[in-house]
Amino acid sequence: MSRCYNFDEYVDRKHSHAEKWNNMVSAGAPKNDHSILSMSIADMEFKCCDEILNALKEPIENGVIGYDCPCQKFFSSFVNWQKEKNNWDIKKEWIVPVPGVVPGIANTILHNTKEGDAVIVNTPVYPPFFNVINLNNRKLVENELIELDDKYVFDFEDFERKIIENDVKVSILCSPHNPVGRVWTKEELTKYGNICIKHNVLMISDEIHGDLILKGYKHIPLASISDEFAKNTVTLSAPSKTFNIAGLAQSVAIISNDELKDRFLNGLVGYGIFHMASFAAVGFVAAYTYGKEWFKECMEYIESNIDFALEFINKELPKVKVKRPEASFLLWLDLRDYGMPHEDLHQYLINEGKLLLNSGITYGENANLFFRMNIACNREMLIDALNRLKTALNKL
Numbered sequence: 104m105s106r107c108y109n110f111d112e113y114v115d116r117k118h119s120h121a122e123k124w125n126n127m128v129s130a131g132a133p134k135n136d137h138s139i140l141s142m143s144i145a146d147m148e149f150k151c152c153d154e155i156l157n158a159l160k161e162p163i164e165n166g167v168i169g170y171d172c173p174c175q176k177f178f179s180s181f182v183n184w185q186k187e188k189n190n191w192d193i194k195k196e197w198i199v200p201v202p203g204v205v206p207g208i209a210n211t212i213l214h215n216t217k218e219g220d221a222v223i224v225n226t227p228v229y230p231p232f233f234n235v236i237n238l239n240n241r242k243l244v245e246n247e248l249i250e251l252d253d254k255y256v257f258d259f260e261d262f263e264r265k266i267i268e269n270d271v272k273v274s275i276l277c278s279p280h281n282p283v284g285r286v287w288t289k290e291e292l293t294k295y296g297n298i299c300i301k302h303n304v305l306m307i308s309d310e311i312h313g314d315l316i317l318k319g320y321k322h323i324p325l326a327s328i329s330d331e332f333a334k335n336t337v338t339l340s341a342p343s344k345t346f347n348i349a350g351l352a353q354s355v356a357i358i359s360n361d362e363l364k365d366r367f368l369n370g371l372v373g374y375g376i377f378h379m380a381s382f383a384a385v386g387f388v389a390a391y392t393y394g395k396e397w398f399k400e401c402m403e404y405i406e407s408n409i410d411f412a413l414e415f416i417n418k419e420l421p422k423v424k425v426k427r428p429e430a431s432f433l434l435w436l437d438l439r440d441y442g443m444p445h446e447d448l449h450q451y452l453i454n455e456g457k458l459l460l461n462s463g464i465t466y467g468e469n470a471n472l473f474f475r476m477n478i479a480c481n482r483e484m485l486i487d488a489l490n491r492l493k494t495a496l497n498k499l
């Protein structure tokens with residue numbers, strides 16, 4: 104298959120500011136040990152496309168890096184992308200720029216609940232969800248996903264029961280789900296939304312992984328299901344994962360309910376957030392306008408990495424269980440068969456295996472002995488990581 108973009112290229116990020124390679128201490132690894140291979144934080148090792156890189160030169164060439172605001176193209180590029188990808192008709196007026204999906208989640212919680220109010224999440228789930236609830240003095244309610252042989256599913260009975268028992272005010276949906284890789288079906292989303300609406304629970308839908316859908320699956324934005332859902336949802340989306348530009352810190356909230364939107368906007372202004380970073384403004388537009396071909400090839404590469412990794416694991420490491428993800432570039436490895444304390448195994452993989460994976464336990468108590476592996480890297484690095492995993496685990 105001929106490609107225009109080279110995803111085999113190695114980019115040295117160890118000597119950059121990359122958090123994945125330079126802040127390994129926070130993930131439990133020793134400081135400055137560059138012999139450790141990091142397959143952790145969810146950005147990609149791929150260079151982003153030239154069209155974006157060229158657009159980023161614009162503010163520099165212009166020479167003035169002043170205050171920026173979203174231009175017409177900012178809105179139209181995103182509206183067009185959602186129409187083409189998800190057949191979702193959104194209006195320009197519903198879009199609010201926000202410097203990050205997690206800040207958008209925090210802003211929604213802070214301005215729609217009061218201290219002590221309960222917020223529900225489906226665990227295991229992306230750990231910053233816990234922080235925005237706990238550190239803002241809201242009550243965390245965990246609804247554990249049910250693990251089937253081939254996938255995770257919602258436990259709707261427990262979800263509804265916990266909403267009632269805790270008088271839950273807000274739910275945070277991760278769609279597609281990080282880390283378990285589910286692309287929720289229309290039936291699942293409809294059931295989820297109906298329960299929330301029945302009990303007056305405001306829905307936050309984190310759809311940052313919504314473009315990274317693997318073959319055979321279809322992402323459905325929660326708010327696109329019905330007008331009733333739309334009016335009760337704050338959707339958060341971003342080009343960060345899709346085009347590997349998380350460092351631009353430019354996301355959007357999509358809110359069709361005017362009251363909710365005003366509260367969201369006022370919340371941002373209350374923190375003094377009412378400008379855009381120049382690079383974020385141009386990068387966002389370039390990504391959604393010119394990044395389509397790069398993204399298509401990138402997903403083909405990711406899909407082939409997933410095939411490769413699953414085949415390797417199933418053949419060489421039969422004690423490691425892994426379900427095929429339906430979205431994104433994250434493998435959720437089940438190492439329960441190794442039957443040792445979670446933290447000991449994590450440290451063993453780092454110190455003996457020289458391999459850094461995300462520790463599952465931070466995603467919820469039901470993730471003991473699970474580890475998340477980011478496979479968005481060139482094939483050579485993936486093979487290196489899989490061999491390190493094999494060598495370390497085989498010594499146990």
Ligand SMILES: Cc1ncc(COP(=O)(O)O)c(C=O)c1O
Nearest residue numbers: 145203204205206229281309311
């Ligand atoms: C589900 C999910 N939400 C949000 C984020 C981060 O979003 P941001 O950096 O825009 O706050 C990530 C990053 O890994 C993620 O996986």
